[in-house]
Amino acid sequence: MNQRPIFAADDAVVVGASTGGVAALQTFVATLPPQFAAAVLVVMHIGNHDSILPSLLARAARLPVRHARDGDVLEPGRILVAPPDFHLLVARDPDIGSGHTRVLLSRTARENHARPAIDPLFRSAAAAFGPRAIGVLLTGMLDDGTSGLQAIKACGGRAIVQSPDEAQAPDMPESAIRNVEVDRVLPVADIGPALERMLDESLAEARGRPREVPEWVRLENRFAIEESDMETLSRIGTPSTFTCPECHGTLWEMQGQAPTRFRCHTGHAFTERHLSEQQGVAVEESLWSAVRALTEKEKLLRQMAQSALSLGHAQTAADYLQQAAAAQRDGEVLRRLLVAEGHTEQSV
Template structure:
């Protein structure tokens, strides 16, 4: 019986990650003994990353498709606006709710690979903002896999590596110059520990990523309702128990780390303030126009009432502008 090796490499990157991945592709041997599944935060934007990886290196690179069998020596890239998951030995693409305010997200891939492949998995967190990848890397470690993190001082955007470093027992640190060599060495190592069952809470989150089961029951089993609403759908957020850093999920599927939740709330608050300012200014303009029409038909009493209300709207708008300007 063949000894299993660490032949599944999952990589998460965001801002500043593309140059690292191109350098990695150029330096990997051919054929590379492991499969690489890669999430770059691209949202709905068109991605030419597979083409760039093929130009840089000699191992085949492609956008993933649902149902593809995972083969050694191939680089699979999550396509725009789809989460990429590992289910058994196949790739599954979904358009389930965003995690950490992005789709594709890193945590769903890492979590699914940990559950499906156990200690065969090497998880890699590269340059990026905020902290997507930290919870996923914790899942990989819980299932016996290895955690590889870019040195924060080497990253263009150090947030993601720094978060992983602070919250995960990292096995290896890499730089742009050592990433490919480190992965090549680790992919050739035999797995020396037995496979262990994934924690039930992790399995439930995996099922939520697949849209399986009753979401309310799943969430009640892994968390408790908080007093915070989801900034994407306004539903109640459940705080996941025993999660460090704290994480949240809603029943429609959105998931956040505390840091990403704060960032998303800030964006939504800013949008709400601008919408409120627009509404006040539009109402002032409408009231002023109505007042003018009243003056034309000699209805001075109604014109004065509307003009006073317009002044009231203008005062509120100016106050709101000062608040937004930090005055």
Template sequence: MRDDAAPPGLIVIGASAGGLEALTELVAAFPAGLPATVLIVMHVGANRSMLPELLARRCALPVRHARDGEPLTPATVLVAPPDRHLLVAMDGGQGRVRLSRGPKENHTRPAIDPLFRSAAEACGPRTVGVVLTGYLDDGTLGLRAIKACGGVAVVQDPADAAVPEMPASALRHVAVDHAPPLREIGALLCGLAGAFKPAPAAPRAAAPEWVRIENGFARGKGDMKDLKKLGSPSTYTCPDCGGALWRLSGAPPHFRCHTGHSYAAHTLLAQQDLVIEEALWAAVRALQEKARLAEQLAEQAGESSPEQPAAATPAGHASYAALAARAHDTARWLRDQLLARDAP
């Protein structure tokens, strides 16, 4: 596919932990006439967000939550609303916002990667992607898509970030163009946006297939046939839905299920920790329930102690009381192990 219309200049920014302070400082550097649209994703999940109001206090541009279908307008800052992926699409040469409740990526919605990938496909070399402070590795794959489509990659210097993991991941896996400290990024983006002004309409090559396919998943349209084009089945299961995860080609390692949930490797590892913890607490609950039921059966059988050889249980145990005691001990040991994980 080729697009002969000149897409708008677009700056897409992703942040997570420590992002409010970083974004507030960054948008304060934007002048009122910035010749580009600015789209922002911060990991807010489904929680009510006052991010636009907070940023507007320091920004010379209008700042608000994005609305589905609205055109990309220069000198405007649009923020992903809670529980929606913020996407970009071209419609007859006009760039537009698309909001989606597509599958979570890196266990979050809104996520940074869907915004970056869709911006790369829609606007190609007129896209600047910016990864700021945050945990794990959301934004890395999206920044890779921006570079693959001819855009510019900017990453906050990890040594300058409140949480360095996200920018450090991007630097490891993407040929980043600029990695300045936060205080220099605003002026850099203004300079890059200035280069958008005289851009004439020109033919543009289609985005790589992997970018287009993964964008389809973010819009809820992908399936297993699409996954076969991108990778092969792994031995892992999706922490969100339990489906099989496919390992997709390219660096960094990342995974997607046919439902559409997507994980970069470090995020998958962290999510597996949560799944394990939930399973262990469920085991504690089941053991406590087993102990209580065995105690009730012991009372009905007239047992007074675990050693009393009264009525043997149907499972062949010496007594219900002994069964209850073992379940209590196991639950207590397992709980102690879980609590020890949080010990300093």
């Protein structure tokens, strides 16, 4: 059986989305023509849950769509989607010529508490494609994708951001607009035609232009591909007073980053906003654990009081009941505080 010939992509469009991303991505892929000249790679924050995103996008797209597989050669006119619980990366393959770029799937540390995450894909595409990479950032909460777009721009590529006014969650587009020299801010329905024009422009402009990858992009890409070390981290960051909410190691503040970002030596990465959110989650979990412990302490003390009373130790039983009442009051104070702050009550 003859295999279909593989035509390597010279250009890549990398797309990131989070909250509200399914509808935005469906609209986006529907605007791409059947003979689209670039490879398209998509990351949406799906975590380790089963994903039917490729089939959802295929209903709207005129291009073939499927989950990316490790080792896939990037081809023009094909849409590859990050599979659950894997970072989707791309890299030049020295074994088959400089014109070929392959997919790398990695289960290295999460970034902004996500795997797959947007920034690792964008940074790897920046290094692999240089001025022939275009980053597209769609709807989402907080500020994922901003660092990745900065890498694409630093390597000579282009950046398109969904108009915040129409985004279901405008945080990610707004962060990119504040911190990146964005080339276009467009409604999703207009992004496909704009990409076609930009690909024609990049073909003319990129000829003969050397692809220079800044050190910070190159070194951060290491964390997404393999476990890096403290020496690598020290070249792009300085130790902070904060600890990683995932592994509890020291966080290093990345140099010259806006918004401020942090990494630990195992590879976890956070922007300030994501770090604050994760610390808030940790505080809430600790407080609910305290409520649960106080509830259990109260129940145990009341049981101990009954046992003491059955043995005729009335004073001991009274002491236990007094301690139980104090634990109950403390638990109720914490519970009221958590509920007043709008936190979802956990089972205790």
